[in-house]
Amino acid sequence: MNLLEVRNLRVWDGRGGSVLVSDSSFQLKKGSCLAIIGESGSGKSLTCRAIMRLNGRGLLQSGEIRFKGVDLNELDEREMRSRRGKQLYMILQNGMRAFDPSSVIGVHLRETLARHYRWNKNETTEKLRQAMQSVRLQDPIGILNKYPHQLSGGMLQRVMIALALLLEPDVILADEPTTALDTVSKFEVVEQFIQLRERTGCSMIFVSHELGVVRKLADEVMVMRAGSVIESGTAAAIFSNARHDYTRYLTSSQRKLNDRFQELMGGAGIADR
Numbered sequence: 342m343n344l345l346e347v348r349n350l351r352v353w354d355g356r357g358g359s360v361l362v363s364d365s366s367f368q369l370k371k372g373s374c375l376a377i378i379g380e381s382g383s384g385k386s387l388t389c390r391a392i393m394r395l396n397g398r399g400l401l402q403s404g405e406i407r408f409k410g411v412d413l414n415e416l417d418e419r420e421m422r423s424r425r426g427k428q429l430y431m432i433l434q435n436g437m438r439a440f441d442p443s444s445v446i447g448v449h450l451r452e453t454l455a456r457h458y459r460w461n462k463n464e465t466t467e468k469l470r471q472a473m474q475s476v477r478l479q480d481p482i483g484i485l486n487k488y489p490h491q492l493s494g495g496m497l498q499r500v501m502i503a504l505a506l507l508l509e510p511d512v513i514l515a516d517e518p519t520t521a522l523d524t525v526s527k528f529e530v531v532e533q534f535i536q537l538r539e540r541t542g543c544s545m546i547f548v549s550h551e552l553g554v555v556r557k558l559a560d561e562v563m564v565m566r567a568g569s570v571i572e573s574g575t576a577a578a579i580f581s582n583a584r585h586d587y588t589r590y591l592t593s594s595q596r597k598l599n600d601r602f603q604e605l606m607g608g609a610g611i612a613d614r
């Protein structure tokens with residue numbers, strides 16, 4: 342069953358008129374992970390942000406984004422806000438951008454949870470402590486009292502994953518969540534994403550340049566180039582039997598770079614199973 346259906350999504354610059362994403366159509370099956378791959382500037386981030394309706398004011402979008410029977414493109418900002426967080430949850434490449442730099446981490450987490458649950462202060466602290474421990478963050482209470490700049494990129498990503506564990510969103514959109522991390526943190530964060538899927542049963546859209554990570558996580562893969570979807574299919578088909586030359590180029594040129602990562606991840610990815 343499709344949880345999300347995007348039809349003829351188009352994103353364009355309202356000032357200059359240039360089309361940045363054209364006529365994209367794709368589906369996200371319930372419980373599945375769809376990876377979006379493609380060269381830099383191909384429209385992967387704009388596609389994710391269009392689903393969240395978080396593209397900047399200058400950008401306009403049309404088409405249909407059907408989620409749980411409702412077209413998100415038709416909703417006003419208030420209705421959209423009520424869906425962000427609990428139903429649609431976005432994890433960014435740079436964890437620093439997800440948090441207010443002037444407040445300690447705990448403030449953001451408590452405010453977000455208060456929007457969706459009626460837990461008192463102690464209950465919230467306890468839930469956060471458990472969730473943060475489960476993503477292997479040591480000293481959760483200490484972390485709640487730290488500013489974002491006092492934590493590493495990998496820690497911030499794990500804080501975002503801990504929050505997702507508590508919110509149990511239907512769809513997680515992760516935009517290059519491992520790109521800025523060193524290899525060891527990457528390994529740990531990918532493991533946490535796998536567990537997040539297992540524990541919450543969420544569906545996921547995962548944008549990444551790193552095909553080693555994609556092979557580990559994705560069930561389906563969609564390839565974008567210059568704002569268009571040029572190919573999509575199961576991860577196994579895309580990695581071993583792509584129809585499009587560009588997809589073959591992309592997967593073969595990344596293969597060498599990813600060998601070391603696959604080694605660290607313990608070998609086989611989805612396509613090899």
Ligand SMILES: Nc1ncnc2c1ncn2[C@@H]1O[C@H](COP(=O)(O)OP(=O)(O)OP(=O)(O)O)[C@@H](O)[C@H]1O
Nearest residue numbers: 354361380381382383384385386387388397399400
């Ligand atoms: N706010 C904006 N106004 C105008 N153009 C934009 C805006 N944001 C992005 N673009 C342009 O839209 C195109 C697609 O950008 P997008 O960020 O979606 O690429 P991407 O595939 O995610 O790339 P990367 O892998 O480098 O993150 C790029 O050419 C980019 O310069």
